[in-house]
Amino acid sequence: MKIAILGTRGVPNNHGGFEQFAEFFSKYLADKNHEVYVYNSHNHPYQERMWEGVNLLHIYDPEFKMGTVGQFIYDFNCIRDTRKRNFDIILQLGYTSNSIWHWLLPKKSIIITNMDGLEWKRSKYSSLVKSFLRYAEKLAIKSSDYLISDSIGIQDYILKKYKRSSKFIAYGASIFHKQNEDVLAKFNVTKYNYCVIIARLEPENNIETIIEGYHKSAVPYNLIVFGSINSYGKYLKSRYLSDSRICFLGANYNLDELNNLRFFSRYYFHGHSVGGTNPSLLEAMASNALIIANNNIFNEAILGKHAKYFNDSKDIENLLNQDVLFENKENYTKGNIKKIDTLYNWEKINDTYEKYILEQLEKKNKDD
Known part of the structure; x- marks a missing residue:
């Protein structure tokens, strides 16, 4: 399949959890001979066009000079770029600043969104921002073909709040064996x-x-x-x-x-x-x-x-x-x-993601 991963600052990870997942999962897919593209901020420290078999698309990201508002422009630029690449699958990691551009997503691609946590509960946000995040969450639910929850709590919340099912797939980790007290x-x-x-x-x-x-x-x-x-x-x-x-x-x-x-x-x-x-x-x-x-x-x-x-x-x-x-x-x-x-080893998590995504692609191909 030809798959794009959106919603992160890019790989290799130098930011946070979604970036780390994107790093592990994109490499896994590339090793399985899928055609994988990860959208990176234009100023990401890694500037090569390929990483471990993964195609990197460096897209202009004005967050460095505009703050949070820049995330919305970055996501707009990424989503606009997907329209010319004929992806089978677009995997969105989170929804906060990209769901408002949902109407720009290519109609022929399957849109799968990992819904992240309850962003509107974060205490750092004002009541106005929290209202927007609830709205963005609703848009993401409506505009995605399929949803992924990374915890049972989120899965239950989506089902109760929106009457929509989602696939529970957690993150992964690797048991640490290379101890070095130095x-x-x-x-x-x-x-x-x-x-x-x-x-x-x-x-x-x-x-x-x-x-x-x-x-x-x-x-x-x-x-x-x-x-x-x-x-x-x-x-x-x-x-x-x-x-x-x-x-x-x-x-x-x-x-x-x-x-x-x-x-x-x-x-x-x-x-x-x-x-x-x-x-x-x-x-x-x-x-x-x-x-x-x-x-x-x-x-x-x-x-x-x-x-x-x-x-x-x-x-x-x-x-x-x-x-x-x-x-x-x-x-x-x-x-x-x-x-x-x-339960949470990377091989199992990556395999579950891949199988789930391929199932949705197979369904679409049968319907077509």
């Missing part, structure tokens, strides 16, 4: 004597809740925080400047470094609250990390009894001060590794 020296930490957060620094990821609990705790070891230092990140950095244990290290897309840091950490904090299946959570599970997660249906659907949960900063403070979880690490991590092996 990586820790670069970050001035030692084995099992530090904790980690890896997330976008946004309010709905409960970053401040975690850090506040850490700040009030009596533990001696460091908390290292990975995420781009946006305006909210600057606020957090300033607020906790006096606490030398808390280290803001900016964004890091080196998967080997991050996996080693997860593997050798004492506790890994996962505060995401409004998304579906978060890629960084699966990677933490695959890296044998002992996870303390925000208490919500999305996290619980993945982790079940193989994590400890928090509701507020006091929970974090108490868990750290008691510091008894680490003694029982294996009880938590063994179950998570098994889940990655049986």
Whole structure:
């Protein structure tokens, strides 16, 4: 098949979860001899036209000078470009800034949309933006031929809210085997004597809740925080400047470094609250990390009894001060590794995506 992947800044990943999925899935498809195109921002660090057998289309993206509004123009430019390429399948990752251009999507292509999380619940948005996101969500539901949900919670929401079925396919991860303790020296930490957060620094990821609990705790070891230092990140950095244990290290897309840091950490904090299946959570599970997660249906659907949960900063403070979880690490991590092996490994996830997409293409060809 000839397939386009839209909705990301491009591959190889240097941004986030959808980019990481696009990286793994596009390479998988190319290895299976499909003709794959991934739309990249024109200023993506990787400027070649091919990557691992995947065709890269660098499209003008004014977000670097216009902010969020630039995303809408970038998506418009990408969708307009699809009209001249005769794709069998267009796979849209998310809907936030592309659904308003749905009327421009080529009529002959099959449109499949991964609906992402409940974007309109994000606390960083104003009521006006939240209203728009609900509208954009509705447009994406109406204009897509098929829908994919990356969590059971999202699948249930779409069915209840819009009376539309969607295919549940989570993200994937690979069990981490290449441990290298030498990586820790670069970050001035030692084995099992530090904790980690890896997330976008946004309010709905409960970053401040975690850090506040850490700040009030009596533990001696460091908390290292990975995420781009946006305006909210600057606020957090300033607020906790006096606490030398808390280290803001900016964004890091080196998967080997991050996996080693997860593997050798004492506790890994996962505060995401409004998304579906978060890629960084699966990677933490695959890296044998002992996870303390925000208490919500999305996290619980993945982790079940193989994590400890928090509701507020006091929970974090108490868990750290008691510091008894680490003694029982294996009880938590063994179950998570098994889940990655049986449910969330990349081979299985990519294979499920490919089969599902090919089924829809076969249906269309029969109807034609």
